[in-house]
Amino acid sequence: MPDFLQYMGNVFEPFNFLILLLGTAGGLILGALPGLSPTMAVALLIPFTFHMEPTGGLILLGSVYTATVAGGAVSAILLRIPGAPANIATTLDGHRMVQQGRAAQALQLSFLSSGVGGLLGVLVLIFFTPVLAQWALGFGPSHLFWMAVLGVTVIASLASDSVVKGLAAGCMGLWISSIGYDGVQGVHRFTFTSHLDGGIHIIAALVGLFAVPQVIDMLARAPGRSSAASVQRHSLWQALRQVAGKPRTLAIGSVVGVIVGLVPGAGGQIAGLVAYDQSRKFSRMRDNYGKGEPEGLIAAETANNAMVGPSLVPLLTLSIPGSPTAAVLLGGLLIHGIFPGPDLFTDYPDVSWTFIDALLVGQVLMVVLGLALCRLAAKVILLPENYLAAAVMVLAVFGTYSVQNSYSDVLIMAVLGGGMWFLEKYGFGAGPLVLGIVLGPIAEQNFVYGRTIATAGDGVLPYFFTGTLNVILIAIIVASIAGSVALEIRARRQREREAAS
């Protein structure tokens, strides 16, 4: 019997299962609130786990992590406010479906595909960990740089009306990301006020750029109106069939999620976007992407959750946290005297396998609870917009402040949000801008870091352009750009033909 099945019973002990249930339900709710990210939810819980048994503590942390990632889709879909960077792609088709009265369907599809991705991700963690750990170590600064460049190619998919405006917004994002203290070079950049010393935190940017323009628009419209006219009922059976009928989308989502999740430092945040972009390129429905196409939603959510399991591989086997959330989990392990590393599963099989089993069962619970909450959650959009706007604004301020206990972050959020409202009026999207903020540091820091190493070695060009992994990544980038260009040309021809006829 495989090890992970042997310890499965521990998860179903009454106390452990109660914790798992509470963690999953709480995580879904925390994740659904704009501004509360998985990292923060896990960090908030660490002190509570001090006084718990190691198994119970880890089950709590694991289930909350799993559920917040999936819960982030709720506000992304219903309010077009991504709870975490991972959910940016979810807003694209998800929110459009809401406007079409398909909120219930969007939430059902989101939870089901989250579950598929999540389960696959944990299974990868269970079966391939030792192989993958070595693989993850192979990623150096040049590869991370190319991964970030690959992320940039997604902009063409994000900017629905104009690629040029999308690129311009992306560049603004890149510039914003360079603000603050740079620890690599030990210099302060663009910090004319001390509020900017800490840089622009991604959560403050996300809340500001997405939530604030939304709130202003809601308040500007007539009071008493709600943002969607109706929520059509949608049968669960149909949702299941729709998800099961998209094996290619699920596969692309899972594979992208697993790979991006594994690479330490790539941040997992771009998994949803890359999967969305790739599945669009391979899809027959590609022209419907961005207009409420369920496939886009399924691709993004599968990838987001497929990332969770593999993102723990470097932590559990090498004791190296690959993401901010993993760093917080490391603290949760150490407090109980459990040292992650190659011997983790032989030294503490009961604790570590129970933890992984809890992730597995947590995925299933997350789907069940999420689906149960769908109908209720979807009703939120029937509220009059003026009340909804007030509630969102309070959450936005509260969430932004609590990330770093910083009033500066609240100011940054408000300023970015105000600016974004004007930019949106001129056709610039928040998506490409946030992408710039997310990818800017990864590209820049890894380039600088890689260049320093390369200068001491064989030179910058061979360092970035030779080696199997570099070449593979560059090939994917070229293919991705070529794909975008081909799609653009086809779309333009079609428009011309329609105009001519």
Added chain:
Amino acid sequence: MKPLQLLERRFAALAAAVMMMTMVAVPPASAADYPERPVGVTVAYGAGGATDFQARIVTMMSAQEDYLGQPIYIINKPGAGGQRGWNDFVTRAKPNGYELAAYNVPHFIAQSIAFPDKVKYNIGNLEPIANWGADPAVLIVPKDSPFDSARDVVEYAKGNPGRLTVNGAGKFVGHHIAFLQFVRAAGVETTYVPHPKGGAGALKDVMGGQVKAGFNNLSDAFRSRDNLKILAVADLQRHDFLPDVPTLKEQGIDVDDSSVNFRGIMAPAGTPPEVIAFLAERVPEMFNNKRRVAKKMKDGGSPLRVMGRDEVAAMWKERQAYLTELLKDLVQ
């Protein structure tokens, strides 16, 4: 009513609601009954990081009558390598004993030297209370590296000027200080590669062979010792965790303990002397709690080193003088 006016009125109501939420009443304090309510400790690094994690362990027994008699709570204010939290602390914390902070030496002292116009704190406007931990830097190389001792590393660096890459968590942190001391003592020319993701990322890149060597935290390298070679400790004596690893000094490279990452508790200058005296007496006793604190620190692989107020004050002064001299070429 015009839409714009409507908008304005709703914003006013919204702003009022947000303001009300942020108002908190502060009761008056008197030094004689200190402490009569919980005490806050600002940590200038994120939740879950090593400083945060250790701060939570060493303050967990605070509510006992023998110690403070009141619980300690942690507030994380991360950003800019600690500068944001500490700047906030010296400019805003009330010197009443209820607002304390955790320090990291050499970080905060090095920053106060490197960024005199950005950083508002220095050893002059802070009062040490007690030290709880000391994490020395260690010289590490990949598992399959040809280097087996610090001397091998120096030999290679001498034969190949500028080609030895050594990484660490960033600039003006313990790893960087250890590197500067190493280069100076060995008389070699090598390249320092600060890692954008801090110590954990740097450690990973040494394991993966992206760089030839690195300076990293003893506690983190200790946990990963099966995937690395630990060649030397940058401290005055060998460490209990790694009794077989010699110091740099033993290998003929004259590096002292200036890069050791000391962690402890401090108060803002102007805190009443009786409050400081109370804390300076009780806090080290709390850190020394054998049953819970010392055990948890040991379980977590975090080296405990308790030092009293006078000893810390002397250490701060010594670092200030030495780092001013060491960093003078790097600071314009």
